[in-house]
Amino acid sequence: MTEAHLKLGTKPSKQNKTDKDVIDADVTALLHWYDIHGRDLPWRRRWPDLAPAYHVFLSELMLQQTVVATVIPYFARFTERWPNLSALAASPVEDVLEAWSGLGYYARARNMHKAAQILTSEYDGTFPDAAELLIKLPGIGPYTAGAIAAFAFDKPAIVIDGNIERVLSRYFGIGTELPALKADIAAIYPEMIPATRRSDFPQALMDLASQICQPKKAGCDICPLSHSCVASRWNDPTILPVKPAKTPKPVRVGKAFVLCNEDGDVAVFRRAETGLLGGTLAFPSSGWDKSSPEFDWLEGATLKAKAPITHVFTHFRADIEVFQIEWQKQTSLPEPFFWTSSTTALPSLMAKILKSALNDQGRN
Ligand code: SF4
Incomplete structure (x- = not known):
C-alpha cells in the first residue's frame, strides 16, 4: 500500500493480490455489513435511492458537535416547519434560532439560514452537486461539502469526520498525530471509494465506527474490514488515532x-x-x-x-x-x-x- 499506510511498519495480509484488489474486497464486505447492520436515520436513504440534499444539509449542520439521538427530534421539527430550502430562507432568522435552541453553537443556525438564502437567490433553491461549490457556502466545511455531494448526489467526494478518521487510521495503520492525520487520510481515501454505492460508502464507515470500531474498543473479530486491517493484528488497535497531549481549557x-x-x-x-x-x-x-x-x-x-x-x-x-x-x-x-x-x-x-x-x- 502507500507510504502513509506503512508508517507503522505493518503490511496487509493478502500479499498475493494487488492493494486495490484487497481494498475493493474489504469495501464490498463493508457494504454488505452495512446492508444488514446500517442504521436507519430520518435523513438517510440507501443507494440507489439518494437523500434530498436539503435533508443532508440540515442534518449535517445539526450533527456538528451534537449526537444523533439529540438531532433526530430537531430534524423532525425543522423539516415539518420548513419543508424545503425556500421556506427556510424566507423565515426570519430569529425563528430559526429559536427552533435551534438547545443544540448550541448558534453560529451554525445563522450560517444555515444564510446558506439557504444564498442557495435560493443564486442557485434557484437547489444545491450544487460539487463539493468545490458547496464549500463556498457559509458554515459548510470540507466534511459537510463532501457529505452533501456523496449522500445526495452519489459523487466520489472525500468525506472524513472524526469517526471515519479513526477507522481509516486503524485500517491503514497510519500513526500520524491528529490533526495532521486528516491530510494523510484524505490522500489515501480516494483509493477506497467504490465504483458504485458511493453514497452508502461513507455512511457505512460511520456506522462501523459507531458500532464496531469505537474510540476505546475495537470489535475486530466481527469487523468486515478485519481481513486486511493493519491495526487488527496488534494487541491494541485503539492506540490509533494518535492524539496530541491534552492541554487544560482556560x-x-x-x-x-x-x-x-x-x-x-x-x-x-x-x-x-x-x-x-x-x-x-x-x-x-x-x-x-x-x-x-x-x-x-x-x-x-x-x-x-x-x-x-x-x-x-x-x-x-x-x-x-x-x-x-x-x-x-x-x-x-x-x-x-x-x-x-x-x-x-x-x-x-x-x-x-x-x-x-x-x-x-x-x-x-
Ligand atoms: S478490524 Fe478492528 S481496528 Fe480494523 S477497522 Fe475493524 S474494528 Fe477497527
Missing part, C-alpha cells in the same frame, strides 16, 4: 444577575449578531465575556446568591456565580434590557443560569 470566572419581577418575567438583552452565542438572549453578566452592556444601575440592589454554574465552551470553561434580584416591573429597565416571559429559547448557558436563579435554595 477558565474564565464571572458573575450573572437574574432580575425577576412580580409577574415572573426576567430582564434580558439580545447579544450582538456575531460572535459567541450570537443573537441570543442573555442576562446581564460580567467577567467571563465582555459583551454584556453596562449594568451599573444595579448597584445597591439586594442580591440573593444562588448556586454557581459551570459551562464548557470549545475554547474555555466559564465558572459563573449567579445572583437573583427582585425588581419592580414599574421601574423601567434601561436600554437594551427588556422584560420577557419567554425563556424557552435561551441558549444552554443562560438556561443553566436561570435554573440556578429560580431554584429556591441559595448557595451552599
Whole structure:
C-alpha cells in the first residue's frame, strides 16, 4: 500500500493480490455489513435511492458537535416547519434560532439560514452537486461539502469526520498525530471509494465506527474490514488515532444577575449578531465575556446568591456565580434590557443560569 499506510511498519495480509484488489474486497464486505447492520436515520436513504440534499444539509449542520439521538427530534421539527430550502430562507432568522435552541453553537443556525438564502437567490433553491461549490457556502466545511455531494448526489467526494478518521487510521495503520492525520487520510481515501454505492460508502464507515470500531474498543473479530486491517493484528488497535497531549481549557470566572419581577418575567438583552452565542438572549453578566452592556444601575440592589454554574465552551470553561434580584416591573429597565416571559429559547448557558436563579435554595 502507500507510504502513509506503512508508517507503522505493518503490511496487509493478502500479499498475493494487488492493494486495490484487497481494498475493493474489504469495501464490498463493508457494504454488505452495512446492508444488514446500517442504521436507519430520518435523513438517510440507501443507494440507489439518494437523500434530498436539503435533508443532508440540515442534518449535517445539526450533527456538528451534537449526537444523533439529540438531532433526530430537531430534524423532525425543522423539516415539518420548513419543508424545503425556500421556506427556510424566507423565515426570519430569529425563528430559526429559536427552533435551534438547545443544540448550541448558534453560529451554525445563522450560517444555515444564510446558506439557504444564498442557495435560493443564486442557485434557484437547489444545491450544487460539487463539493468545490458547496464549500463556498457559509458554515459548510470540507466534511459537510463532501457529505452533501456523496449522500445526495452519489459523487466520489472525500468525506472524513472524526469517526471515519479513526477507522481509516486503524485500517491503514497510519500513526500520524491528529490533526495532521486528516491530510494523510484524505490522500489515501480516494483509493477506497467504490465504483458504485458511493453514497452508502461513507455512511457505512460511520456506522462501523459507531458500532464496531469505537474510540476505546475495537470489535475486530466481527469487523468486515478485519481481513486486511493493519491495526487488527496488534494487541491494541485503539492506540490509533494518535492524539496530541491534552492541554487544560482556560477558565474564565464571572458573575450573572437574574432580575425577576412580580409577574415572573426576567430582564434580558439580545447579544450582538456575531460572535459567541450570537443573537441570543442573555442576562446581564460580567467577567467571563465582555459583551454584556453596562449594568451599573444595579448597584445597591439586594442580591440573593444562588448556586454557581459551570459551562464548557470549545475554547474555555466559564465558572459563573449567579445572583437573583427582585425588581419592580414599574421601574423601567434601561436600554437594551427588556422584560420577557419567554425563556424557552435561551441558549444552554443562560438556561443553566436561570435554573440556578429560580431554584429556591441559595448557595451552599
Ligand atoms: S478490524 Fe478492528 S481496528 Fe480494523 S477497522 Fe475493524 S474494528 Fe477497527
